[in-house]
Amino acid sequence: MLPATLHDLSFSQLQSRLAEDGVRKAHAGTLFRALHQELRTELSGLLPPLQRWIEAQPEPALEVPRLCFETPSSDGVTRKFLLGLRDGQEIESVLMGYAGRYTACLSTQAGCAMGCVFCATGQMGFVRHLSAAEIVAQALHVERYTRSVLQDRVRNIVLMGMGEPLHNFDAVMHALDIITDTRGLNIGPARISISTVGHVPGIIRLAEHPRRYHLAVSLHAATDEERSALIPANRRWPLAELLDACREYTARKQQRVFIAWTLIAGQNDSPEHARKLAALLQGMGVQVNLIPLNPTEGYAAGPPRPEVVDAFQTILQESGLPVTVRQRRGIDVGAGCGQLRSSRSVQAEASVLSP
Ligand code: SAH
Ligand code: SF4
Numbered sequence: 001m002l003p004a005t006l007h008d009l010s011f012s013q014l015q016s017r018l019a020e021d022g023v024r025k026a027h028a029g030t031l032f033r034a035l036h037q038e039l040r041t042e043l044s045g046l047l048p049p050l051q052r053w054i055e056a057q058p059e060p061a062l063e064v065p066r067l068c069f070e071t072p073s074s075d076g077v078t079r080k081f082l083l084g085l086r087d088g089q090e091i092e093s094v095l096m097g098y099a100g101r102y103t104a105c106l107s108t109q110a111g112c113a114m115g116c117v118f119c120a121t122g123q124m125g126f127v128r129h130l131s132a133a134e135i136v137a138q139a140l141h142v143e144r145y146t147r148s149v150l151q152d153r154v155r156n157i158v159l160m161g162m163g164e165p166l167h168n169f170d171a172v173m174h175a176l177d178i179i180t181d182t183r184g185l186n187i188g189p190a191r192i193s194i195s196t197v198g199h200v201p202g203i204i205r206l207a208e209h210p211r212r213y214h215l216a217v218s219l220h221a222a223t224d225e226e227r228s229a230l231i232p233a234n235r236r237w238p239l240a241e242l243l244d245a246c247r248e249y250t251a252r253k254q255q256r257v258f259i260a261w262t263l264i265a266g267q268n269d270s271p272e273h274a275r276k277l278a279a280l281l282q283g284m285g286v287q288v289n290l291i292p293l294n295p296t297e298g299y300a301a302g303p304p305r306p307e308v309v310d311a312f313q314t315i316l317q318e319s320g321l322p323v324t325v326r327q328r329r330g331i332d333v334g335a336g337c338g339q340l341r342s343s344r345s346v347q348a349e350a351s352v353l354s355p
Pocket of ligand 2: 121163
């Protein structure tokens with residue numbers, strides 16, 4: 001774990017740290033605002049007692065990732081940032097959407113331990129958890145870009161970048177405490193979605209957590225045999241347990257769970273698959289999002305043809321399930337989860353190998 005920075009601290013933690021060092025607690029407001037509203041990447045010109053306190057902090061005082069690469073996709077509505085962390089790890093953050101409803105998609109781990117076969121992040125394996133500051137810093141980076149280039153604000157956050165958020169539960173919850181703070185970025189829990197592979201203990205903890213975030217569960221298959229082949233984590237948390245945890249989430253939070261289904265040609269896209277899914281979700285009050293696969297280097301499969309996607313959607317609709325199709329944008333720039341970092345390391349290897 002890298003040493004913490006001021007971006008790791010919630011408002012109340014900042015107050016206590018200042019108080020412990022004999023600095024007036026009131027300075028916490030100025031400092032939190034400078035970091036999380038003014039989006040400052042260096043701190044100077046603050047009142048002398050606060051400035052002296054900041055200068056006495058271990059270096060670096062702030063978590064400001066390096067921008068390694070930025071790709072606007074040709075559709076003009078997805079911008080992807082590859083951010084370099086202090087230990088050289090590179091993570092992806094994405095800005096998606098249109099004026100007035102920009103969404104930031106953040107990473108929660110470098111790599112991922114869950115090993116989903118179709119996912120570029122899963123293919124790279126687990127490297128490490130991100131700290132709260134590293135998660136917050138991504139939101140701040142995307143907000144800085146949105147304000148300065150697009151003259152707008154990030155409205156929504158989705159934890160659908162690299163990594164399994166519920167495997168890094170404490171850091172993720174702490175980061176969200178900071179991101180939702182009305183004295184900072186002020187993006188409320190109702191505008192934040194946490195996507196999970198189906199980490200059952202994490203879902204239960206989230207159900208017991210006082211905040212009401214949206215929960216999205218990546219299902220992708222409706223039998224244990226098929227799901228375990230795509231998502232090894234299903235062996236640990238099989239479907240029956242996962243769906244029970246979703247029911248508990250809905251009951252406790254009085255909130256519908258989103259079910260993500262990545263459509264993979266020839267694997268989980270037949271009318272039979274749609275009917276099994278509909279039967280499995282009957283009466284659960286969920287909303288289904290269909291996402292045609294983004295092809296990755298390490299998995300030889302593609303998305304279904306559009307008419308197959310339509311037929312799948314129609315069967316779910318006819319069974320009474322609310323369902324939307326989410327086209328993953330920016331396929332041209334490798335903007336699927338983890339794909340930018342993978343393609344960049346291939347490029348880097350290629351340039352090392354070429355004479
Ligand atoms: N680990 C969490 C969140 C990050 S992945 C999870 O798995 O839910 C976010 C979403 O992208 C998941 O629904 C995942 O299944 C999906 N995904 C990953 N790789 C994909 C690909 N190549 N094409 C389409 N969707 C993909
Ligand atoms: Fe991890 Fe999600 Fe990718 Fe699966 S889909 S490997 S859980 S990031």
